Every structure is written in structure tokens, then in C-alpha cells.
Amino acid sequence: MFKTLLEDYRSCFARDPAARNPIEVLVCYSGLHAIVGYRLSHWLWTHHLKLIARLFSQCIRWMTGIEIHPGAKIGSGFFIDHGMGVVIGETTEIGHNVTLYQGVTLGGVSWKKEKRHPTLEDEVVVGGGAMVLGPIVVGHHSRIGAGSVLVKDVPPHSTVVGVPGRVVHRRTEDEEEGVLRHDLLPDPEMAAIESLVHRVAALEERIKKNE
Numbered sequence: 001m002f003k004t005l006l007e008d009y010r011s012c013f014a015r016d017p018a019a020r021n022p023i024e025v026l027v028c029y030s031g032l033h034a035i036v037g038y039r040l041s042h043w044l045w046t047h048h049l050k051l052i053a054r055l056f057s058q059c060i061r062w063m064t065g066i067e068i069h070p071g072a073k074i075g076s077g078f079f080i081d082h083g084m085g086v087v088i089g090e091t092t093e094i095g096h097n098v099t100l101y102q103g104v105t106l107g108g109v110s111w112k113k114e115k116r117h118p119t120l121e122d123e124v125v126v127g128g129g130a131m132v133l134g135p136i137v138v139g140h141h142s143r144i145g146a147g148s149v150l151v152k153d154v155p156p157h158s159t160v161v162g163v164p165g166r167v168v169h170r171r172t173e174d175e176e177e178g179v180l181r182h183d184l185l186p187d188p189e190m191a192a193i194e195s196l197v198h199r200v201a202a203l204e205e206r207i208k209k210n211e
């Protein structure tokens with residue numbers, strides 16, 4: 001658990017340019033406080049101390065304004081920026097290096113005791129105030145725009161915005177990595193030559209018809 005907490009702590013510096021020094025982050029980042037509280041309450045939850053886990057999680061909610069059910073499963077490098085108003089339901093599953101902003105709901109749409117909350121794969125970012133509802137899967141490296149309401153699965157590397165959320169852009173893995181694909185760069189000279197070849201062929205055709 002210590003290694004996971006260390007990665008959560010490091011993610012504050014990696015994903016918030018406003019984070020200046022370790023003491024400031026430890027004392028002032030309520031997102032970090034909520035995650036540390038969640039890691040402890042999840043441990044209690046999985047060791048058959050469910051009521052104590054819920055009570056502890058409620059205390060963290062009073063302190064931070066962030067409600068994470070102890071039954072949720074969350075990978076390392078989790079970062080909640082600002083945090084107030086975040087709600088994460090019991091059957092939510094979150095991969096590694098996921099980022100949430102304030103007011104995000106990862107909520108259920110069913111009252112049945114079954115998987116009813118979303119699954120967020122690795123490296124997903126969910127913008128402020130967005131709602132991700134139901135047992136849907138948000139593919140890895142996707143970005144959910146601030147204020148969106150998402151109710152359907154999203155493929156990896158997507159940008160989703162609006163109500164209901166729609167995919168407006170899909171990045172390639174190379175774009176994600178910032179890799180420049182030289183084999184896909186435009187070649188203006190070849191394009192000009194190809195255009196001339198086509199025009200010559202068309203002119204030859206017309207001359208043949210006139211002869």
C-alpha cells in the first residue's frame with residue numbers, strides 16, 4: 001500500500017503545475033487526503049470491517065467534500081484536483097494514473113445489487129462537473145470534457161464532450177505518445193507529380209477521341 005500511496009502523492013506534482021513543494025501538497029491537497037483515506041477504508045472493507053470502513057470514509061467525506069465508497073477499486077497514481085463534490089460509487093473500477101477534477105460523479109443508474117458504476121481504464125481524465133453513469137467502460141487514455149454526461153461505452157484514446165457525451169475526436173497511439181510518424185508526413189512534390197500525371201492522361205484520352 002505504501003508504494004501505491006507514494007505514486008498517488010507523486011501524481012500531485014506530475015499533474016498540477018500549481019504544486020510547489022511537498023509540505024504544501026501534504027497539508028493543502030484535499031484530493032490527496034481523500035485518496036489516503038480511501039486506501040485505508042478500502043483495506044478495512046476488504047478485511048471484513050465494513051461498518052468501520054464506512055464510518056471512516058464518512059469522516060473523510062466531512063473533511064474533504066469527496067465521497068469515495070470503500071468498496072470501489074482504484075489503481076495507483078490516482079489524482080483528484082480540487083476535489084469538492086466528487087462522488088465515486090461502490091462498484092466503480094478505476095485503472096492506473098486516472099485524474100478527476102472537482103464535481104465529478106462516477107454514479108450508478110440501477111438500484112440492483114450488481115455492477116452498476118463505471119469502469120475507467122488507465123490514464124483517463126474526467127473534467128470538472130462531468131457525470132459518468134452506469135456500468136459503462138471508458139477506454140484508456142480517454143478525456144471526458146468538463147460538464148459532460150456520459151452514459152455509453154467510450155473507445156480508447158477518445159475525447160468526449162456534451163450532453164449526452166459524444167466522441168468528437170480519437171487520437172492515435174502515436175499522437176498520444178507525441179511521436180512524429182515520418183511515414184505519414186505529407187509529400188507535396190509527389191502530390192504535384194501525381195496530379196500532373198492524371199492531367200496528362202486525361203488530355204491524351206481527349207486527343208484520342210478527337211482523332
Ligand SMILES: CC(C)(COP(=O)(O)OP(=O)(O)OC[C@H]1O[C@@H](n2cnc3c(N)ncnc32)[C@H](O)[C@@H]1OP(=O)(O)O)[C@@H](O)C(=O)NCCC(=O)NCCS
Nearest residue numbers: 082101126127128143144145146147159160161162168169
Ligand atoms: C475535453 C478536454 C479534455 C479537451 O480535450 P482535447 O482532446 O484536447 O479536445 P479539444 O480541445 O481539441 O476539443 C475538441 C472539441 O470539443 C470542444 N470541447 C472541448 N471541451 C468541451 C467541453 N467541456 N464541453 C463542450 N465542448 C468541448 C472543443 O471546442 C472542440 O470543438 P471543435 O472541434 O468544434 O473546435 C477539455 O476541453 C476539458 O474539458 N478538460 C477538463 C478540464 C477541467 O475540468 N479543468 C478543471 C480545472 S479546475
